Amino acid sequence: MSLIQNILVATDFSKGADKAVERAALLAAIYQCKRAELITINEGGKPQTAFGIKDSVFDAILRSITETACEDLRLKAAELRARYGIEFACTFRFGQASKEIINRAEEMDADLIITGAHERNLLPDFLFGTTTDKLIRLSRRPLLIVKSDSTADYRHILVLVDFSEDSKQAAKIALSVSPSASFVFLHACEVEYEGKMHFAGVDQTVIDGYRLNEYEHARSALRNVIEELHVPDRLITEHLVFDKPGVAVRKYAEQANPDLIVVGKHGRSRIEELLIGSVTRETIARTKCDILVVPPFANREHGAFMV
Numbered sequence: 001m002s003l004i005q006n007i008l009v010a011t012d013f014s015k016g017a018d019k020a021v022e023r024a025a026l027l028a029a030i031y032q033c034k035r036a037e038l039i040t041i042n043e044g045g046k047p048q049t050a051f052g053i054k055d056s057v058f059d060a061i062l063r064s065i066t067e068t069a070c071e072d073l074r075l076k077a078a079e080l081r082a083r084y085g086i087e088f089a090c091t092f093r094f095g096q097a098s099k100e101i102i103n104r105a106e107e108m109d110a111d112l113i114i115t116g117a118h119e120r121n122l123l124p125d126f127l128f129g130t131t132t133d134k135l136i137r138l139s140r141r142p143l144l145i146v147k148s149d150s151t152a153d154y155r156h157i158l159v160l161v162d163f164s165e166d167s168k169q170a171a172k173i174a175l176s177v178s179p180s181a182s183f184v185f186l187h188a189c190e191v192e193y194e195g196k197m198h199f200a201g202v203d204q205t206v207i208d209g210y211r212l213n214e215y216e217h218a219r220s221a222l223r224n225v226i227e228e229l230h231v232p233d234r235l236i237t238e239h240l241v242f243d244k245p246g247v248a249v250r251k252y253a254e255q256a257n258p259d260l261i262v263v264g265k266h267g268r269s270r271i272e273e274l275l276i277g278s279v280t281r282e283t284i285a286r287t288k289c290d291i292l293v294v295p296p297f298a299n300r301e302h303g304a305f306m307v
Contacts, residue, residue, distance in 0.1 A: 003176040005034045008105050009114040010097070010131075012040060013072060016116030020146040021076065023290070024114045025084045030153055037089040038073050039104055041097040066092060098134035105141050114144045117284065136265065136280060136293050142173060145284060145291045148259070154178040154290075158258040160249055160279065161185045163221050168228070170264030170294035175231055177260070177292065184258070185226065186239045188248040189218050215240060246282035253287040262292045 009024035011017040021038065028036040042065060073090035080088055093100045105113050115132055135143050159174045161167050174183065191197075191210045198207070218240050226236050241248050249261060263280050284291050 003173075004031045004111050006108055006110045007033050007036045007112050007114060008039060008101070008108060008110040009037070010039050010041070010101050011073075011076070011116075012097075013076075014116065016146075018116075019149060020114045020116040020144075021080070023144070023146045023150040025080045025086055025088075026150045026153070027112075027114075028086045028088075029084045033086075035089065035108065036086055037091060037104075037108060037110075038077060039091040039093070039101060040069055040073060041100045042069065042092070042094045043097055097131045098138060101131075101135060102139050105139065110141055112142050112144055113139060114146060117145050117147045132284070133281070136284075140295050142295070143293045145293065147288055147290055153181070154259040155181050156184075156256070156258045157181045157260045157262060158184050158186060158249070158252060158256070159262045160245060160264070160283075161187050161222060161225060162245065162264075163187070163225065164264065166264035166294070166296050168225060168264075170262050170292075171225060172229060173294050174260075174262040174292065175229060175235075177262075181235075181259075183236045184239050184252070184256070185222060185236055186241070186248060186252055187218050187222050188245040189214050189240055189242045190244070191242075211242065215242075245279045246286070249279070249283050250286045253289060258289055260290045260292060261287060262294065264294045265296065 004027060007024050007028055009021055011021050024036060027033070069092040070090060073092060077088040077090055080086055091104055093104070101113065101115075104110075113135065115135060117132060132145060154177060157174055157178060159171050161171055171185065189211075191207065191214050194207060194210070197210075219238065222238050222240065226238070229236075239252065241251075243251070249263075252258070253261065261283055263283055265280050280291075280293055
């Protein structure tokens with residue numbers, strides 16, 4: 001039985017959200033999920049009464065908004081049932097999208113949250129972040145960000161491994177998402193202070209010696225990670241490069257065109273992400289394939305999608 005049993009997919013009925021819904025339906029069909037649910041949020045908030053306007057008028061407005069949204073969800077669910085044979089429950093809420101999605105994921109003990117990749121609106125999104133940004137920061141559950149059209153199960157998966165416990169958990173989850181896929185475990189090697197050594201005029205042969213030591217250490221550590229996973233060797237290819245992690249992922253994605261990239265999210269504050277950037281954010285912004293973001297497990301009270 002697949003570890004993916006409860007799926008929550010967010011939709012605003014946009015083209016990007018439709019891709020996420022299609023992927024959710026495909027996964028639910030492939031893995032015979034116990035529960036699949038559509039959720040949409042009205043971020044305008046509930047209508048408020050005003051001076052001189054009867055409460056009954058606002059009740060009617062609220063009822064109309066709710067009925068329209070729920071009908072749209074039911075139509076989408078009926079379409080998915082006809083095409084995939086999957087029953088989707090429907091939830092509509094007022095409030096901040098990221099908060100309500102996370103709250104519902106916790107309530108239903110979702111193993112996976114699925115959302116589309118949202119277009120950015122420059123300054124407002126830089127300051128406050130898109131719904132996807134907020135989900136990445138705040139969700140304690142794996143988040144699948146869908147960019148591509150869904151025609152089949154994932155076949156070629158790239159996993160970024162940095163030997164932290166979080167990345168090891170991400171690797172385990174990657175293997176459970178599509179056990180029959182081919183996997184590439186990528187590690188970006190970096191020699192500490194290499195730039196400063198070049199600047200100081202250190203001989204290249206000395207730097208190459210440091211590089212060789214780093215490469216051998218990383219290769220051994222990566223093989224240990226693979227051994228700990230207890231999977232057939234044929235499923236996993238090792239890929240070690242000297243580069244920044246975000247750049248290494250982007251270059252590989254451009255060359256090999258994987259279906260899915262899996263990254264483990266480290267716990268960073270919002271200020272740190274704004275000032276120094278993050279591999280997760282760079283990967284989402286600069287690649288075209290779907291991204292699975294796995295949150296840190298140390299801070300989670302229960303184990304949705306645990307292995």
